[in-house]
Amino acid sequence: MRAEIITIGDEILIGQIVDTNAAYIAQRLNAVGFVVSERSSVGDRAEQIVRSVEESIERSDVVITTGGLGPTKDDITKTTLAKMFGGGMRIDKRVEEHVREMLAARNIAFNELNRSQAMVPESCKVLFNAHGTAPGMWFEREGKVVISLPGVPFEMRHLMEDEVLPRLKERFDLRQIVHRTLITSGLAESMLAERIAEWEEALPEYLRLAYLPSPNIVRLRLSAYEVDGATVEQEIEQQFKKLEALIPAHIVGYEGATVQEMVHNMLIDGGKTLAVAESCTGGSISSKFTAMAGASAYFLCGVTAYANEAKRDLLGVDASLLEKYGAVSEQVARAMAEGVRRISGADYAVATTGIAGPTGGSPEKPVGTVWFAVASERGTEAMMRISGTDRGQIIDRATAYAIEMLYKELKRA
Numbered sequence: 014m015r016a017e018i019i020t021i022g023d024e025i026l027i028g029q030i031v032d033t034n035a036a037y038i039a040q041r042l043n044a045v046g047f048v049v050s051e052r053s054s055v056g057d058r059a060e061q062i063v064r065s066v067e068e069s070i071e072r073s074d075v076v077i078t079t080g081g082l083g084p085t086k087d088d089i090t091k092t093t094l095a096k097m098f099g100g101g102m103r104i105d106k107r108v109e110e111h112v113r114e115m116l117a118a119r120n121i122a123f124n125e126l127n128r129s130q131a132m133v134p135e136s137c138k139v140l141f142n143a144h145g146t147a148p149g150m151w152f153e154r155e156g157k158v159v160i161s162l163p164g165v166p167f168e169m170r171h172l173m174e175d176e177v178l179p180r181l182k183e184r185f186d187l188r189q190i191v192h193r194t195l196i197t198s199g200l201a202e203s204m205l206a207e208r209i210a211e212w213e214e215a216l217p218e219y220l221r222l223a224y225l226p227s228p229n230i231v232r233l234r235l236s237a238y239e240v241d242g243a244t245v246e247q248e249i250e251q252q253f254k255k256l257e258a259l260i261p262a263h264i265v266g267y268e269g270a271t272v273q274e275m276v277h278n279m280l281i282d283g284g285k286t287l288a289v290a291e292s293c294t295g296g297s298i299s300s301k302f303t304a305m306a307g308a309s310a311y312f313l314c315g316v317t318a319y320a321n322e323a324k325r326d327l328l329g330v331d332a333s334l335l336e337k338y339g340a341v342s343e344q345v346a347r348a349m350a351e352g353v354r355r356i357s358g359a360d361y362a363v364a365t366t367g368i369a370g371p372t373g374g375s376p377e378k379p380v381g382t383v384w385f386a387v388a389s390e391r392g393t394e395a396m397m398r399i400s401g402t403d404r405g406q407i408i409d410r411a412t413a414y415a416i417e418m419l420y421k422e423l424k425r426a
Contacts, residue, residue, distance in 0.1 A: 014185050014239075015073040016047040019065050020054045021080035021090055022164060034079045034162075034169055041173055046187030047075065048238055057081060059093045066097065070157050075181065080164030082147035084126040091150070094161055095134035098152045102132045105139050105148065112146045137161075140176040144168050149176060158184065188239040193249045194225075195233045195256065196265040198272050198417050202226045205233075205260075212256055217248065228406075229413035230265070230272065272416050273301045279423045280311040280361070287419075288359035289315040290328055290349040292340065293367035293383060297412040313357045318349065324366075328352030339378070341366050343395045346384035350395075354388045362388045363419045367400065369407045383411045387422045394422065 018035045025032050032054060039049045050073060055061040062081070069076040081090030095102060109131035113123050121127075130146045133139050140149030140160075145168035150161040160177055162169045181187075197205060202224050206213070213222055219240065225232035235252060237245045257264050265272055280287055289299045299315030302308050316327055321340055324330040330348040338344045346366050354362035367383030374380035381402055386395040396418065400410040 014047050014075065014187055015050045016042050016075040016077065017050060017069040017073045018042075018052045019062075019069060019076065019078045020052075020164070021057065021062060021078055022054075023056045023087075025054045025080070026056050033166055034164065037166070037170060038077055038079070038173065041178060042075075042077075042181075043190050043192065045178055045182055046185075046189055046239070047181075048190065057087050057089055059089055059096075062090060062093045063097055066094070066159060070154065070159065073157075074185065075158045075160070077160045077162065077177070079162045079169055082161065082163045084129050084146075090161055091132075091134065094150065094152060094159070095136065098134060098136040098154065098159075100135035103135050104128075105131050105133050107141065108133070108139065108148050111141075111143075115146055140172055142168055142172055143175070144171045151177075151180065189241070189245075191237045191240060191245045191249065193235050193246070193253065194268050195235075195253050196267065196270045197231050197233060197260065197263045198229055198265050198420070199263045200231065200260070202231050205231050205263075209256060209259055212252075212259060216252065219245075220249065220252070227413075228410040229417050272413070272420050274305065276416060276420050276423060277302065277305050277308065277311075279420075281307060283423075283426075285360040285423075286311050286313050286358070288313045288353045288357035288362045290353035290362065290364040291315065291317050292319055292324070292349070292365055293369045294365045294408055294411050294415065295319065297408055298363065298365065298415050301412065301416065313359045314353070316353050324349060324352075327356075329355065341368055341378050341382055341384060343384055343386075343397065346386040347388070347393045347395050350386035350388035351393055360389060361419060361422065363415050364388075365411055365415050367407070367411060369404045369411075370402070371404060381407050383407070383414070385411070385415050385418050387418050389422060389426070391422075391426070394418070 018038050020032050020035050024030050035052045042049055055065045081088045112127055112130050116123050137150040137152050140151055142148045145163055147163040149172045152159040162172050219237050221236045223234045235249045265275055291298055296317045302312050318324045318327050321335050325332050328349050329352040330345055334344045334348055346364050349364035350362045364386045368374050368380050370380035381399045383400045384397050386393055398414050401407045
């Protein structure tokens with residue numbers, strides 16, 4: 014079964030808000046067995062909404078729209094769909110009473126604009142919205158279903174779970190869609206593809222492999238559409254076991270696993286502690302760890318020593334190293350890691366120092382040059398990476414490289 018998603022609103026087209034609704038709806042539709050074949054966005058124009066919905070109905074079994082269900086004049090989805098599917102408008106008494114109660118609880122007067130939320134097309138089934146004032150709507154035409162949901166994300170999600178998904182599962186005979194994702198680190202996408210080419214070529218035809226790269230991480234997703242779920246899940250598991258044997262040093266985990274989560278768990282399980290010294294990454298590494306619940310079990314401190322004086326006075330980096338080699342150097346990276354480990358008493362320490370740009374580079378040390386160091390009782394390891402050309406990209410990549418370096422050190426222990 015095929016489905017399409019249409020998000021409605023000028024605010025999406027001009028980039029004023031990010032469309033998170035389509036991603037959520039697609040995930041939930043996939044989970045129950047729909048193949049989401051297209052996603053689109055249109056403005057608050059009746060002709061655009063009609064054209065987009067009509068085209069989607071021709072291609073797919075289910076069309077879900079979000080947005081344009083508010084009480085103001087710019088919200089035209091409800092009236093537009095009413096004209097498309099025929100019939101007049103009616104007052105839904107349950108919705109009217111619900112809107113009245115919600116507004117009273119917030120000390121907001123119930124006026125004609127608010128009452129209009131209870132006006133629904135005669136041609137739809139009302140999907141009761143217990144968490145907002147705009148009900149959802151379910152239309153049918155020649156075996157096809159069009160569903161209209163509010164654009165407010167939490168209202169949309171509740172309607173999807175409470176009303177839409179149960180009705181879709183009852184309405185359609187759905188087969189399973191299976192996705193499984195393996196997380197790798199330490200190999201660029203092209204290098205990874207080269208290493209696993211033979212394995213990829215031997216995959217069964219019904220399995221599709223996708224490469225999903227991000228800083229220092231490549232996710233490998235195997236997908237199968239409209240299949241016998243249990244059998245396919247076993248096949249995917251076997252295929253990933255083969256892959257683990259090919260690149261054992263580069264496997265992080267499955268699905269949403271991250272390298273920082275692996276480090277987090279290893280430090281907790283081993284009863285070890287961590288300190289961080291950052292220059293060009295500006296606290297990004299520390300925030301990755303402190304964002305996780307339970308970080309207080311191992312995270313001792315993070316020092317953002319941006320200026321040379323801070324490196325010297327806070328971390329104890331010898332001024333002669335800064336003068337002789339410069340702040341962006343192996344010697345200073347090592348001294349930063351050893352310094353923060355010393356002052357904190359941590360078992361492990363990681364440090365970064367680099368040039369995030371857009372200025373400050375030189376032929377010898379171009380923008381994007383970053384030195385990393387990890388200090389532990391085993392000694393101090395250091396490495397240099399060119400981490401990109403854009404400031405945000407450099408910080409993101411350097412953060413990922415530093416955490417991966419720490420991860421490898423923990424695995425060696």
